[in-house]
Amino acid sequence: DAGVTQSPTHLIKTRGQHVTLRCSPISGHKSVSWYQQVLGQGPQFIFQYYEKEERGRGNFPDRFSARQFPNYSSELNVNALLLGDSALYLCASSLVGGRDQPQHFGDGTRLSIL
Amino acid sequence: GDSVTQMEGPVTLSEEAFLTINCTYTATGYPSLFWYVQYPGEGLQLLLKATKADDKGSNKGFEATYRKETTSFHLEKGSVQVSDSAVYFCALSDASGGSYIPTFGRGTSLIVHP
Numbered sequence: 001d002a003g004v005t006q007s008p009t010h011l012i013k014t015r016g017q018h019v020t021l022r023c024s025p026i027s028g029h030k031s032v033s034w035y036q037q038v039l040g041q042g043p044q045f046i047f048q049y050y051e052k053e054e055r056g057r058g059n060f061p062d063r064f065s066a067r068q069f070p071n072y073s074s075e076l077n078v079n080a081l082l083l084g085d086s087a088l089y090l091c092a093s094s095l096v097g098g099r100d101q102p103q104h105f106g107d108g109t110r111l112s113i114l
Numbered sequence: 115g116d117s118v119t120q121m122e123g124p125v126t127l128s129e130e131a132f133l134t135i136n137c138t139y140t141a142t143g144y145p146s147l148f149w150y151v152q153y154p155g156e157g158l159q160l161l162l163k164a165t166k167a168d169d170k171g172s173n174k175g176f177e178a179t180y181r182k183e184t185t186s187f188h189l190e191k192g193s194v195q196v197s198d199s200a201v202y203f204c205a206l207s208d209a210s211g212g213s214y215i216p217t218f219g220r221g222t223s224l225i226v227h228p
Binding site for chain 2: 004033035040041042043044045048050055056058090092097098099100101102103104105106107108
C-alpha cells in the first residue's frame with residue numbers, strides 16, 4: 001500500500017510569494033494534519049482536518065491556510081512568505097484522528113525562502 | 115498547554131551498548147504517548163505507543179513504559195546497532211477542543227559507532 005505522499009519534495013521561493021503544498025493520505029485515512037519542522041526541532045502542529053472539516057489549528061499566523069478535498073487529499077497554502085517560513089513541511093494521516101491513533105508521516109516538502 | 119521535554123542530544127554510543135532516552139510530559143488531560151523515529155531525509159515513523167498508565171509499548175527491541183506518577187515515557191533498548199542511528203521524538207496526543215492534537219518534543223539525536 002502507498003504511504004503518505006507529498007509534493008513537491010523541494011521548493012525554492014522568494015519573500016512575498018505564495019506557495020501551495022500537497023498531500024495524499026494513506027488509502028482509507030480520513031484525517032490529515034500538517035506540521036512545520038525547523039532544523040533541529042520537533043514538528044510543530046499547524047492544522048488538522050477530518051472529513052473535510054478543520055478540527056484543530058496551531059499557533060500560526062493567518063498567512064497559513066489549508067483545506068481537505070472529498071478524496072481526503074489536502075493542500076497547505078502559505079501567503080506572503082517570510083524567511084522564517086523556511087522549513088520542512090510534513091503531512092501526516094490517521095484513520096480518524098483519535099487519541100490513540102498514531103500519525104503516519106510523509107517524507108515532507110523542503111521549502112527554502114530566499 | 116501540553117508539552118514534552120526530551121533529554122538533549124546527541125547521544126553517542128558504541129554498538130551493543132544500552133540506550134536510555136528520557137522523556138517527561140505535562141498534559142491537561144489523559145494523553146496517549148508515542149515514540150517516533152526519523153532517519154535522515156525521511157519523515158517520522160511510529161516506533162511504539164502506550165495509551166494508558168503502566169502500559170509498555172515495544173517494537174524492534176525498543177521499549178517504553180507509561181509512568182503516570184512521574185509523567186514519564188523513557189525509551190530504552192538493551193543493545194543498540196549502527197542502524198539505530200537516527201533522531202527520536204517523544205510525543206503525546208491529548209484532547210483539545212474536540213480533536214486530538216499531537217505535541218512533539220525537540221528530538222534526541224542518537225549516534226551509534228561500530
